[in-house]
Amino acid sequence: MAAYAPARYADFHALHPLPASVLNRGEDDLPKTLELGGAVRAMVSSQAWKRAIRMRLEEDLDEHAARTRMLPLRVADALREAGWPTDLAAFAGAQIVRSATREGLKTEEDRGITSVTLYLPRTVLDDLTDLCAEHRPQLEEALAKEKAERAKEAEKAKEAQAQTKGTRKNQKKEKPQAVLPTPTVAALIRRRTATINLFGRMLAEVPDAQVDGAVQMAHAFSVHQSGQQPDYFTAVEDWSLPHEAGSAHLQTSFFTTGLLYRYATVNLTELTRNLNGDHDQALHLLELFAEAFIDVMPGAKKTSTAPHTYPSLVHYAVRDRRPVSFAAAFEQPVKKAPGGGYIAPAIQALSQHAGALNRLLGTRRLIGSGYATAHDTPVDHLGTPHASFDDLTDALTQTAAQPAPARAAA
Numbered sequence: 001m002a003a004y005a006p007a008r009y010a011d012f013h014a015l016h017p018l019p020a021s022v023l024n025r026g027e028d029d030l031p032k033t034l035e036l037g038g039a040v041r042a043m044v045s046s047q048a049w050k051r052a053i054r055m056r057l058e059e060d061l062d063e064h065a066a067r068t069r070m071l072p073l074r075v076a077d078a079l080r081e082a083g084w085p086t087d088l089a090a091f092a093g094a095q096i097v098r099s100a101t102r103e104g105l106k107t108e109e110d111r112g113i114t115s116v117t118l119y120l121p122r123t124v125l126d127d128l129t130d131l132c133a134e135h136r137p138q139l140e141e142a143l144a145k146e147k148a149e150r151a152k153e154a155e156k157a158k159e160a161q162a163q164t165k166g167t168r169k170n171q172k173k174e175k176p177q178a179v180l181p182t183p184t185v186a187a188l189i190r191r192r193t194a195t196i197n198l199f200g201r202m203l204a205e206v207p208d209a210q211v212d213g214a215v216q217m218a219h220a221f222s223v224h225q226s227g228q229q230p231d232y233f234t235a236v237e238d239w240s241l242p243h244e245a246g247s248a249h250l251q252t253s254f255f256t257t258g259l260l261y262r263y264a265t266v267n268l269t270e271l272t273r274n275l276n277g278d279h280d281q282a283l284h285l286l287e288l289f290a291e292a293f294i295d296v297m298p299g300a301k302k303t304s305t306a307p308h309t310y311p312s313l314v315h316y317a318v319r320d321r322r323p324v325s326f327a328a329a330f331e332q333p334v335k336k337a338p339g340g341g342y343i344a345p346a347i348q349a350l351s352q353h354a355g356a357l358n359r360l361l362g363t364r365r366l367i368g369s370g371y372a373t374a375h376d377t378p379v380d381h382l383g384t385p386h387a388s389f390d391d392l393t394d395a396l397t398q399t400a401a402q403p404a405p406a407r408a409a410a
Contacts, residue, residue: 006269006320006321007267007269007320007321007322008267008268008318008319008400008404009268009318009319009320009322009323010266010286010290010316010317010318010396011265011316011317011318011323011324011325012263012264012265012290012314012316013263013314013315013316013317013350014260014262014263014293014294014311014313014315015261015262015311015343015346015347015350016260016309016310017309017342018042018258019257019307020229020307021255021257021301021305021307022255022256022300022301022305023297023298023300023307024043031228031255033227033256034219036221037331037332037333039224039333040226041222041223041224041226041258041333042221042222042227042256042258043219043222044221044260044298045219046217046219048298049217049220049262049297050199050215052296052297053292053293054198054199055296056292056295056296057194057198057288057289057292058193058195061195063195064121064122064193065121065122065196066118066121066122067117067118068119068120069113069114069116069117069118071118071125072093072097072107072112072113073093075089075092075093075125075128075129076089076093076094077089078126078129079092079133082129082133088136090112091139091142091143091146092136092139093112094176095139095176095178095179095180096128096132096185097114098176098179099178099180099182099185100182100185100186100189100206101182101186101207106205116205119201119202119203120188120196121191121192121193124188124189124191127188131180131185132180135179135180138180139180142176142177146176186206186209189206190206190209194281194285196211197211197214197285198213198215199213199215200214200215201213211274212270212274213270214266214267214268214270214274215264215265215267215289216265216266216323217265218262218263218264218325220263221260221261221327221330222256222258222259222261223258223259223330223333223346223349224258224259224333224335224342224346226257226258228255228256230252230254231253231254232251232252233250233251233252234247235247235248235250236248255301255305259312259342259343261326261327261329261330261350262293263325263326263327264293265323267323268282283397290393290396290397291389291393294310294311294314294389294393297309312347312373312374313350313371313374313379314371314373314389315350315369315370315371315382315383316369316370316371316392316396316399317369318369318402319365319366319367320365320367322365326350326353326357328353329353330349334349344375347375347379350382351379351380351382352381354381354382355381358381367402367404367405368384368399369399370382370383370384370392370399371383371384371386372385372387372388372389372391372392373385
């Protein structure tokens with residue numbers, strides 16, 4: 001596969017109908033909404049859908065990662081389970097973050113967790129505990145030295161307190177010395193999985209650990225006006241007394257409904273770069289992402305709403321230089337069809353917008369496009385029709401593998 005110049009993107013668009021659901025809630029415990037084009041829309045944040053997709057990809061690849069601030073505590077737990085004394089295990093866990101860089105990662109001292117969220121392969125936990133076991137004599141020696149210094153400082157503080165009649169002077173606490181080999185700890189934290197290469201990682205404290213994400217995902221929103229709707233419900237008391245007819249619990253919850261526009265794009269050039277030039281693996285991950293984008297839904301409130309629908313239409317476009325969202329197609333809320341429903345008018349709005357953009361932008365950088373839909377009527381301006389989602393993902397991968405068009409000589 002030829003190199004992409006200057007960048008290649010695979011855009012994904014979906015029109016996804018949802019019945020009553022609460023896929024994503026805000027801090028007020030209500031379904032999320034946004035205002036667009038002067039109308040309130042149902043919304044599902046990109047983070048909610050992205051996490052669900054990441055979980056599916058890790059399951060498919062059998063390659064799991066963890067976003068966590070609990071690494072020192074998890075290392076300590078693993079060492080305690082291996083028979084280490086509690087104080088030594090905790091000291092070793094703290095040494096992981098102290099030894100990660102020359103100055104150590106920042107932590108919340110009262111909780112023993114890192115100040116920033118780490119994103120690393122789950123297998124790193126085993127490797128770090130093995131590293132601690134390898135350096136156990138040095139850790140035991142350092143802990144004993146630290147205990148002796150603390151006892152000495154406590155004695156000095158007690159004497160100073162007596163001399164100053166209860167007043168204390170604030171003394172700056174020195175950081176403990178790193179015991180574990182910093183290059184080894186840093187190398188383990190810098191490790192990646194496929195999902196880290198896809199979604200990126202923010203970790204400025206460890207040199208060369210930051211990964212630019214290849215996936216960009218927008219908040220999903222309803223193409224029409226759709227606010228929060230109340231749902232008053234009760235839970236029957238099965239063991240009520242004979243003279244009582246009340247409920248054990250009653251409450252009003254809220255849900256949203258609607259036809260969502262969903263959009264994501266994968267920077268295939270960036271993904272290939274993250275994979276050290278492995279084009280075949282980049283295409284494989286693109287195909288898996290496409291399948292997950294179509295198939296996966298956030299799991300919030302699924303037991304009480306079961307909103308297990310599929311998109312009514314999925315469209316892909318492979319472009320060079322920059323991605324293109326079709327969100328503007330729905331800046332004006334879609335009006336329902338005469339017989340009811342938003343799917344047909346939404347597809348028409350999407351088609352018209354795609355046609356307008358093709359006219360404005362031209363198709364010089366459009367490598368290929370296609371769509372699959374549950375509706376029988378052909379759709380203009382969305383490229384090649386495909387009979388199934390499987391056919392669509394196969395065609396997407398083949399299109400993405402095409403070399404960049406040759407540039408005309410000046």
